[in-house]
Amino acid sequence: MLRVLTLSTLFPHAAQPTLGVFVERQTLGLASLDDVGLEVVSALGLPPWPALLHPHYAPRARLPRQEDWKGLTVHRPRFRAMPKVGKAQAARAMAKALLPRLRALRSRFPFDVIAAEFFWPDGAAAMHLSRALGVPFSIKARGADIHYWGARPGIGEQILEAGRAADGLLAVSSALKADMVTLGLPAEPIRVHYTGVDLDRFKPIDRHAAKARLGVEGPLLVTAGALVPRKGQDLVLEALSELDDATLLIVGDGPDRSALHRYARDNGLAGRVRFLGNRPHEELPRLLAAADVMVLASQSEGLANVWVEALACGTPIVISDVGGAREVVDRSEAGRLVGREAGAIAAAVRDLLAAPPAPAAARAAAERFSWDRNARELREHLGALVR
Known part of the structure; x- marks a missing residue:
């Protein structure tokens, strides 16, 4: 039995x-x-009163402070x-707060x-906790932690220290691995x-019927992600100006929402853009499967889950050529890689709308991505560290 303590500030609640x-x-998947x-x-980082x-x-x-979350014990x-x-100071503060709790937890759950x-x-x-607990x-690494936090003064140095001290490292794409090495990690x-x-x-569904349920006629585009400059929704809106009969669904929320609303209003796009906000993940399949194209103009990524999820729905993608994009768009049926420029995005969308790939052909690009495989490989990786 391998006993794993998963440490993640990125976890639903x-x-x-x-x-x-x-x-x-x-x-x-791993727990199963x-x-x-x-x-x-x-752990929850909270300010003082x-x-x-x-x-x-x-x-x-x-x-x-502790709950059962979908069958997982979550502290x-x-x-x-x-x-x-x-x-x-966040990492040291987090480790200091967690150490006594993890020592107590180990008496009941002696994680390996x-x-x-x-x-x-x-x-x-985790580096500080590992040293204290043996x-x-x-x-x-998932993307922003290397591309954004890794470049922050006072934080990038700690990322390098932790990466060099770690018993094992994972990257969500070969491209991100290369970026980690460039940063200075072994x-x-x-x-x-x-x-x-x-x-x-x-999975693919009847796209015509799915659009009708959404009250959409004509081409449908969807973009999904946090509304922050790095994700490039402003470029997608600008590209929409060149796609006269298309509707755009924007899934996600964030600090750019007001500015994106203003841009849509000021450029006569308000009637063709729907800001859906954060939606339950259970709703994402029907939105992605209804779309003719999924568009994401990110400045940086590791390997975005929504790329693979859209393809699994039979929906081709137009994405910027960053991170692991070439590891996902490895055939023409999967979509197009473009520069972060509105004209290039619009041209790629027009190309796919004019000659859409069969949904089964787009889905084939996603079929090598499996949660079962993900779990088995993670078990193998973590088990080797213990041995």
Whole structure:
């Protein structure tokens, strides 16, 4: 029996049920294996009072400190996090708060390995906890932790220290592994660990009927992701201006929402754009399967789950040529890789609308991504660290 402690600040909870659903799904897959015991520690970084009363933090402060989440035992300890300032201290603060709790937990659940699911602050905190507890640890890189946090002064240095100290490292794509090496991490311990996709839930449906249920006529595009500059929804909106008869669904929320609303209104697009906000992950298959094209103009990615989920629905994708994009769009039926420029995005969409690939052909590009394979490979990786 391999006993795993999954450490992840990116994990869903009642206040943010779509947060880190890819981590949740991976963890459920690993926990389902007969020879794995697993518990989750999802620490909550919260500011001191009175900032704790802010609507952004108050719902998280009310979460239970331990709960059963879809059959997983999830611990939600708190650590002190200062908004905007003090971010570089987050990993040490997290480790300091967790250490006594993990020592107590080990008397009941003597975990063999710590699996950190993001480099910052999870991976750096795992390094401190590993040293204190004498337990090996692994860190999984997912994209923004390397491309964004890895470039932040005071944080990038801690990411390098943690990565060099880790017993094992994972990357969601070969491209991200290369970026980790460029950052200064050793190549030898990095294993590429692809995401999975639920092929029973994400599958082609009658697209015409699905559009009718949404009240859409003509071409339908969808983009999904946090509304932040890095995801490039502004470029997708600009491209929509060149696609006269298309409708765009924007799934997600974030600080750019107001600016994107204004752009749509000021450029005569409001009638062709629907801002759906954060939607339960269970709703995503019908939205992706209804679309003619999924578009995502990210500035950086590791390997976005929504790329694979759209393809599993038989929907081709138009994405920027970043991260593991070439590992997903490995055939013309999967879609097009483009520069982060509205004209290029619009041209690629027009190309796919003019000669759409058969849904089965687009789906074939996703069929090599499996949660079963993901779980088996993760079990093998973590087990080797213990041996």
